Amino acid sequence: MSNSKVLPVLAPETATPCCPPLTERPLTAEEAERTAKMFKALGDPVRLRLFSLVASHEGGEACVCDISDVGVSQPTVSHHLKKLREAGLLTSERRGTWVYYRVEPSVLAAMGQTLGRYSA
C-alpha cells in the first residue's frame, strides 16, 4: 500500500466558533448541531487517546510517525486523526514526508468555557 492511501487528504481549516455557556439558555438546533460534532469527535476512546497523544506531545504537535501505541493500525490512526481535523479540533500541515497534527487551542478553549462555568 502506498503512503498516499495512508495519509489523510489535507484541506483548509477553519476554527468553528462555538458554544454559548450551557447554563445561559437552551441551545438552538443549529448551535447544538455544530457543538455536538466536536463533542462527538472526542466521544470515541481511540480518538480521545490519539488526541491526548498529540496534545501532550512535545511542542503540542505530533505526526503519525510518533504514534504507535494505541493498539490500532496506522490507517486507522490516520482515519481518526482526519475525523478530529474535520471536527476542527486538530489542524494539520505536511512537512516533507509526514503530516503533522496540532491541537486547535481556540476551539478547545471555547468548549472548555462552555462546560467550565460549572464549579464543583
Added chain:
Amino acid sequence: MSNSKVLPVLAPETATPCCPPLTERPLTAEEAERTAKMFKALGDPVRLRLFSLVASHEGGEACVCDISDVGVSQPTVSHHLKKLREAGLLTSERRGTWVYYRVEPSVLAAMGQTLGRYSA
C-alpha cells in the same frame, strides 16, 4: 401507553471522577474509555439541546414536563435524558408524578478543566 413505559427507570448515581488534563500525558486506554463516554453523551444534537435545557432551566433542574420544544417525542426525550444520566452528566429524582433532572456540576467541572487548560 402507561407512564411507567415513558419515565426512565431510576438507579443510584455515582459521579465518575474523570479526565487528567489532555496536555499532561497521553490518556491510558481505561481513562479514555471512561472519559469518551461523557463526551459521547454530549455528541448528539438532541441530547445536547436537552442538556442545555436542563442546565439553563430555573434552579438548574427540569422535569420531562418542562421539555416540549426540541422536536422529538416524549419517549425520545426520556430516552436521551436516561443516556445523559447513565453518562453521569445528569442526576434524577422522582417527586410525585414527575422525574426531575439536574446537571451534575462536579463531572462537568472536571470535563471543563480537561479542555480548559488551552487558552486561545
